[in-house]
Amino acid sequence: MSAPPDSLSSRYAAVRAQTESLAGPLSAEDCALQSMPDASPVKWHLAHTTWFFETFVLESHAAHHEPFDRSYRHLYNSYYNAVGEQFPRAQRGLISRPSLEDIRRYRSCIDARMAALLDGGRLPEAALALVELGLNHEQQHQELVLTDVKHLLSLNPLAPAYREAPLDTAPAPGACGWTAFTGGLREIGASGAAFAFDNEMPRHPQYIAPFAIADRPVTNGEYLCFVEDGGYRRPSLWLSDGWVAVNTHGWEAPLYWRKIDGAWHEYTLHGLQPLDPARPAVHVSQFEADAYARWAGARLPTEFEWEVAAGTASGDGHFSGSGELHPRASGRDPLAAMLGGVWEWTQSAYAPYPGYRAAEGAVGEYNGKFMCNQHVLRGGSCATPAAHIRPTYRNFFPPAARWQFSGFRLAQ
Amino acid sequence: MSAPPDSLSSRYAAVRAQTESLAGPLSAEDCALQSMPDASPVKWHLAHTTWFFETFVLESHAAHHEPFDRSYRHLYNSYYNAVGEQFPRAQRGLISRPSLEDIRRYRSCIDARMAALLDGGRLPEAALALVELGLNHEQQHQELVLTDVKHLLSLNPLAPAYREAPLDTAPAPGACGWTAFTGGLREIGASGAAFAFDNEMPRHPQYIAPFAIADRPVTNGEYLCFVEDGGYRRPSLWLSDGWVAVNTHGWEAPLYWRKIDGAWHEYTLHGLQPLDPARPAVHVSQFEADAYARWAGARLPTEFEWEVAAGTASGDGHFSGSGELHPRASGRDPLAAMLGGVWEWTQSAYAPYPGYRAAEGAVGEYNGKFMCNQHVLRGGSCATPAAHIRPTYRNFFPPAARWQFSGFRLAQ
């Protein structure tokens, strides 16, 4: 947070450009639609991330700031009660105007003002911290742009591809090994030396019993065995709420799997593909991950076990910069690349660390108020920017959520 | 239906061009969104009306017809079970592709093939009848384009105008007079000499008791008295289902009325306007019309009374070609212009005329299968093409529907 302003300015420009690059292949129509209340239109993501800088940085720290458009304060507020009422989330897809062009102008305008502010120097620490937060916030929305447009396009009977490039093929990983860890008191969480979200702090001791963790996530091939063994029809494998979800939603396989003429396929951002047994299973809920683990005689790791293991992992991860927007088959090294590929469900409910305090003011609503009925995912995915992730990073979703790039690995 | 093909060809071109003209002021984003399950995206209307000609005319009557795109047969089928499964109505707003440009190409292609077919001559009567039906169908969708986009834009907190031109002002009509009719056996329905929908036939006798009908629809000013007299809070004025609707939806005024800083306004296709007491009340449900009538010590006319009265009315109506897309204040003549302005709710449930038979085949689903829990509206509106309407025309909607240009006049 004490990085020199010129470096922050260039990072600001790079992150903002990256967001626009992700929207590049999409038409105004693609960007306007909302496929479900959990997802948002791409246009909304483009506007809301800009609103974040305008509301939290420019309003307080730019001299003589005039709103770009007074109606945006309400229209693009996601969930900050301290800023005021929010336009209803489920109706974000009912707003054809402002147009995509209007929002591009909005971005340009705010970017120019932010550049002036950042290049003007002498910003207080609190302002720099908010810019840093805004960039990390924008990176989160970069991933949501991909998951939300994937969900939208998946509902289209034409199954259009977001990216036309074919998916690489890779050799299948071998049988999955296990890496064992001794138990004891371990320090968990971020130290605060570099940027981290408030929910990763404070760093604190946790007692962890001895455990072993799988060297890679569960693959499509392995998951298919679970499906074909009647996994979705055996209540004894499921948590009670999970079994309700299976029956309410009619789940029979991961979100984007489709059986066409007897053969399993998977809808991806690269279009509809034959199911590749070597790649990790993805777009499963925590309920499905948990049921698979029970079927396999194992369990999901806690987030603390995961973090301890990730501290020893090595190798390059697979992130959004790779151009391949679907998780690749794992390599054969033990615990290689725990970051990237797929977000990994843990068994841990999302809860405050001992001594956690949310920030003062509106940005205090960023993380803390969601610490109920959600579970922690770790590690980032093929849709995450590489610069955004770290071993202490805590992502969180309700246990029935499936539209993120969510997979899992086993523990014992 | 025996009009010479060349005349049909030019009418075909004119009706199709009119549809595109209505979509002219709208962006691709405006055309892609769906505001509620009852309404459809404009893009869908543009495609579905084209699908109608392709499916019902070209498939059967054009030599060597190749589908423009095989997926459209499913994607743009509205409710014809005989044609096959339909893409779910409530999800029409989730389809960003085909794009608006794709649909414009679709229209051009089908129009060229239709022109060739119509200009080629020698079409059987059945085919000509289907073209005629398709043109009337397209005119119905022209009105829906306006009502559906009005609903969409009304949800936008910016209250954008579809048409920027200001609304004309007109003198208020005087107190409402009544025109009396003697009772007796009267012939009701269309003779079949000119085009009419199957639900207007067969022409048949109805016994009608003596009645009187108001010379014009109820105005905003009159309706405001009902509102201010607590009309929406007095259960004794409402049908049982109507009272449920009032409380379920929180109705306090017609659909597009808004109280802003203590003053009533009305959202129109020309933008937000101060409520004009001289204009007809519009966008009310049949429940509201019925409650108003009870409050006023009157009742709604039956559709038969309305048709008898309309047979004696004179004067020019106000239709979509006028450029003014909001109903004008009525003139002062008795029963002037019962066609145009606002659709008028009747008390009649939508039911088959004695001896009614739906057409054979898929187009038999056009009207007949909706003859349950809907009520008849008569007369057309300011959003109806003038050439589309006639005194025997039966429009129908559920009694709680409000997004059409629906008003009412009283009877005794």
Next chain:
Amino acid sequence: MSAPPDSLSSRYAAVRAQTESLAGPLSAEDCALQSMPDASPVKWHLAHTTWFFETFVLESHAAHHEPFDRSYRHLYNSYYNAVGEQFPRAQRGLISRPSLEDIRRYRSCIDARMAALLDGGRLPEAALALVELGLNHEQQHQELVLTDVKHLLSLNPLAPAYREAPLDTAPAPGACGWTAFTGGLREIGASGAAFAFDNEMPRHPQYIAPFAIADRPVTNGEYLCFVEDGGYRRPSLWLSDGWVAVNTHGWEAPLYWRKIDGAWHEYTLHGLQPLDPARPAVHVSQFEADAYARWAGARLPTEFEWEVAAGTASGDGHFSGSGELHPRASGRDPLAAMLGGVWEWTQSAYAPYPGYRAAEGAVGEYNGKFMCNQHVLRGGSCATPAAHIRPTYRNFFPPAARWQFSGFRLAQ
């Protein structure tokens, strides 16, 4: 309405005793439960019919009337807004106290006061009319006691019988004949000479086209052919709303039909029985009746056709006094016994007769406010008291309702 008070007094006693007799076979538990919002607990029926006499007769006409229990005014008001707020209909089954014994005491107390009032003589005409209305009201609830407890017991996996006596067997009727009627102006409705509900009046002319009507209702055997011919899987046979109902509720047969080990059975008030092909089909919605008629190449009669035909019918009907609470097989005479057996769906929407006016005051809510989205049934059933029915009687339910003893006959 001008019957001498002593006769009214004895009829009062007889009707009231009959209600209690119907509740006789039921335990306090049977009487307390509510199976769905449309149905009410038997205890509620016992209380509400008593409330009717207390509220509409004793409150106004008894000297020094003190309420039996002030809380009952609210607790047992069904839908009379003019009397005040109503206890929510869907929660009638959540009230364990007052107990069944309390309600029996309530009935005794009000009966004693009514007897004193009626025997005291000199009641004004208006009061006598309300007593008459109350007795007819109680007879309607006698039928509801049977239909509601039937629905409740049907949900019990033990399928208990309300009446243990076995069902009589009867010879199957022959093939169904038709009786033809000439068209013309006919007088419809009740003259007012004897008691009739306000919705049967005023008597008025209707023009009726020539028609033919079936000599008896459709039988189980005939309806089974429709089921086995895929009637519930062919959308072309159904009204649009009917097809939605089929799919929403998963209808595959009439409400109480059950296929057990490959053989059709029917749950009746006499317990579960093998389906008797000779008896009338019963517990069907209007949607099912209409789809059957379309399948059979016929249609449902209008309520006016039905009334004209019923004026010529002869023979004894099958009513609740028979001890057999399931419709019997029809005889072989043309148009024998159009009253009794099963209520018969007509195609007519429930609407006011020309010149209809609801009564003044709270009892004006009795019938008029339901004239929307309901359809007319005629003729009474095996659960109707014989003294309650007449050819002009108009019963009404929404087209999807199935828990009444509703069947149908065809017309052409």
Next chain:
Amino acid sequence: MSAPPDSLSSRYAAVRAQTESLAGPLSAEDCALQSMPDASPVKWHLAHTTWFFETFVLESHAAHHEPFDRSYRHLYNSYYNAVGEQFPRAQRGLISRPSLEDIRRYRSCIDARMAALLDGGRLPEAALALVELGLNHEQQHQELVLTDVKHLLSLNPLAPAYREAPLDTAPAPGACGWTAFTGGLREIGASGAAFAFDNEMPRHPQYIAPFAIADRPVTNGEYLCFVEDGGYRRPSLWLSDGWVAVNTHGWEAPLYWRKIDGAWHEYTLHGLQPLDPARPAVHVSQFEADAYARWAGARLPTEFEWEVAAGTASGDGHFSGSGELHPRASGRDPLAAMLGGVWEWTQSAYAPYPGYRAAEGAVGEYNGKFMCNQHVLRGGSCATPAAHIRPTYRNFFPPAARWQFSGFRLAQ
């Protein structure tokens, strides 16, 4: 679990008699109704607890066991998929038969067989463990009998009392003190020496940071300050899901608080009472407890902190045997009586202890499958049998649940 059979036999008789004693003041009607899907009819509790012994003990361990009634296996199965399909939970209140008398006969019959089995001696350890589990299970349902009938009676506008005896009055506790604890590794959970549920095991180390805990639960008087300070209208005090719950359900105070003519009252099992500010706040959700804690500048304890503190508490608790079925005002000693009074919400999500394994077979569904989206409550209440509770006991409910005797104390 190795208690001699004769002692088990007498405990069996005592626990079973206690259940019937709780149902004593209730009529057959009171026992048949179900107020919401979460609650069950008292008759169902009487039957299900008996089913537990029949299904899990007699079926496996009694010689020549014949089912009392074959239909009960399905009818009274709560949620054991391994036993077979369950009668739908939300429909338990639709079963008027078997009658309460039938269920009393069922209990007598099974009790006689269980007595014979227990007195016959030589039962294997596994069978004795199941009897022990069944007795603890029955004690849990004893509390549910009280909470479920309280909910049912609370919906009755007559507000009937379950117990007529007046509530004792007690002096208000003074200001709340805090007791501090040093941090470190602490052993958590049950050792297995005495009976405990599987979810209390295995005993394992947890690292706990230093903390302080309030000496008593929050009182009505304190909670009223929160209410009057706008606690239910300030989103900044609530978790995101909690704020949704407040608005969805219209919460303005704890479940049974009612403002009557400007004065707060509380519905209790002893009838409607003026709100006693000295008694603990009860029938609050975890969302409300959490919001109050945030308002008070404190937090909820974790379940581990609570257990550590409870290990040091002293004094007699307030349990169901006291005859007073509403929580009493706390005494003035630090950490007196952490058991009894009100269940206390913790901030801990309900999760398996490290190394947790559910039992084999159907009883393995007892606890483990609910470890998702629930939170832990500790300590028991005034409706808990004294012999049933211990410091390691983990109760669990969703964070929005309010109908249990749930209160809370603060931590720092």
